[in-house]
Amino acid sequence: MTLQPNTLELMARARADLRMGLGVVLLGTDGSDALIFSTESLSAERLATARKLGDAVIALTARRAETLKARAYDDDVARVTLPSDAGLDWVTALADPADDLSTPMKGPFRTLRDGPADLHRAAIRLCKTARLLPAALVVPISNGADLARNAGLTLLPATEAIQLTHAASPLNDVIHARLPMEVSEAGRLHVFRPENGGEEHYAIEVGQPDRDAPVLTRLHSACFTGDVMGSLKCDCGPQLRGALAQMGAEGNGVLLYLNQEGRGIGLANKMRAYSLQDQGFDTVEANHRLGFEDDERDFRIGASLLKRLGFSQARLLTNNPRKVAMLDRHGIEVIERVALKVGRGAHNSAYLDTKAAKSGHLL
Numbered sequence: 015m016t017l018q019p020n021t022l023e024l025m026a027r028a029r030a031d032l033r034m035g036l037g038v039v040l041l042g043t044d045g046s047d048a049l050i051f052s053t054e055s056l057s058a059e060r061l062a063t064a065r066k067l068g069d070a071v072i073a074l075t076a077r078r079a080e081t082l083k084a085r086a087y088d089d090d091v092a093r094v095t096l097p098s099d100a101g102l103d104w105v106t107a108l109a110d111p112a113d114d115l116s117t118p119m120k121g122p123f124r125t126l127r128d129g130p131a132d133l134h135r136a137a138i139r140l141c142k143t144a145r146l147l148p149a150a151l152v153v154p155i156s157n158g159a160d161l162a163r164n165a166g167l168t169l170l171p172a173t174e175a176i177q178l179t180h181a182a183s184p185l186n187d188v189i190h191a192r193l194p195m196e197v198s199e200a201g202r203l204h205v206f207r208p209e210n211g212g213e214e215h216y217a218i219e220v221g222q223p224d225r226d227a228p229v230l231t232r233l234h235s236a237c238f239t240g241d242v243m244g245s246l247k248c249d250c251g252p253q254l255r256g257a258l259a260q261m262g263a264e265g266n267g268v269l270l271y272l273n274q275e276g277r278g279i280g281l282a283n284k285m286r287a288y289s290l291q292d293q294g295f296d297t298v299e300a301n302h303r304l305g306f307e308d309d310e311r312d313f314r315i316g317a318s319l320l321k322r323l324g325f326s327q328a329r330l331l332t333n334n335p336r337k338v339a340m341l342d343r344h345g346i347e348v349i350e351r352v353a354l355k356v357g358r359g360a361h362n363s364a365y366l367d368t369k370a371a372k373s374g375h376l377l
């Protein structure tokens with residue numbers, strides 16, 4: 015029936031549910047289903063209720079498990095069993111590294127070795143796409159469809175859902191209008207909305223770039239702290255303004271502003287990473303302790319936006335070779351990499367050095 019939501023639409027609903035602390039039911043392939051919650055929005059009451067339904071485990075990424083010295087038997091995923099006396103504080107501390115140093119959790123942790131981890135992997139993936147910590151309470155249940163119906167919970171077919179979280183979402187050009195800017199009065203801002211209900215992304219055209227020539231392009235990831243607040247911890251603000259200034263000086267260019275705050279982990283998680291950096295960890299270590307990879311962004315979006323705007327070749331303003339490779343792989347020929355080295359200072363030099371040493375950025 016066309017009025018019924020499809021899996022993509024249900025996933026947008028599931029992300030909102032998880033953020034609100036509601037459970038989501040995942041349908042497995044072999045009759046084994048699961049009730050899942052984000053650990054960070056879970057309440058003590060729901061934890062207690064959920065535990066009565068089955069043998070709950072906490073699904074963590076192998077990155078987080080490594081910090082806890084818990085064994086991950088499923089490559090990228092660890093399934094930690096809950097001791098009988100574990101309450102919400104225990105669950106929270108397992109997932110959130112905020113107090114790792116001041117009050118380290120006492121192991122050893124028991125992790126599951128047998129049985130499939132697909133639903134656990136799907137649960138973590140959903141938490142990530144909801145910009146929550148990558149950790150979920152997973153309770154195996156046998157009749158997920160009934161539970162979802164009775165409790166009014168969102169029901170998702172897990173295999174299809176996980177495939178969809180990895181698929182590139184089509185982007186629709188919702189509106190574009192003139193935007194006179196300091197660097198050029200001939201500006202135009204486009205708002206693109208992904209069909210999967212994810213964050214909108216913006217493209218700012220400076221001047222009237224020729225579609226048949228390589229366009230000066232900046233693929234910029236949102237950084238509220240650097241772009242808006244003038245944070246000295248990174249180089250984003252100066253890079254944003256430097257790229258726009260160069261486009262203004264050359265008379266044209268395209269700035270793609272991708273809403274992938276914190277290299278794709280969201281502002282709350284980035285601030286968690288900053289808090290860990292205050293405890294002495296570098297930008298990459300902080301992401302790993304939280305359970306994330308160093309970079310969770312999807313640069314296919316940049317290629318897709320450029321193609322939608324009618325461009326096939328770019329001169330890319332970046333120090334990140336991954337951006338060049340991803341554009342090339344997804345149909346945009348990068349004719350030239352244009353270095354963008356601005357804004358190095360006392361507060362961000364260690365950060366920039368870490369990106370060069372560990373993430374392949376060019377100094």
Ligand SMILES: Nc1nc2c(ncn2[C@@H]2O[C@H](COP(=O)(O)OP(=O)(O)OP(=O)(O)O)[C@@H](O)[C@H]2O)c(=O)[nH]1
Nearest residue numbers: 234235236237248274275276277287297332333334
């Ligand atoms: N997780 C995390 N994200 C950060 C940190 N500092 C800055 N960011 C984010 O990192 C991203 C930086 O984006 P970009 O400047 O486009 O990318 P880049 O990989 O540095 O590459 P170029 O600037 O093009 O050379 C933004 O999304 C910031 O919010 C940090 O310490 N941790």
Ligand SMILES: [Zn+2]
Nearest residue numbers: 237240248250
């Ligand atoms: Zn920044």
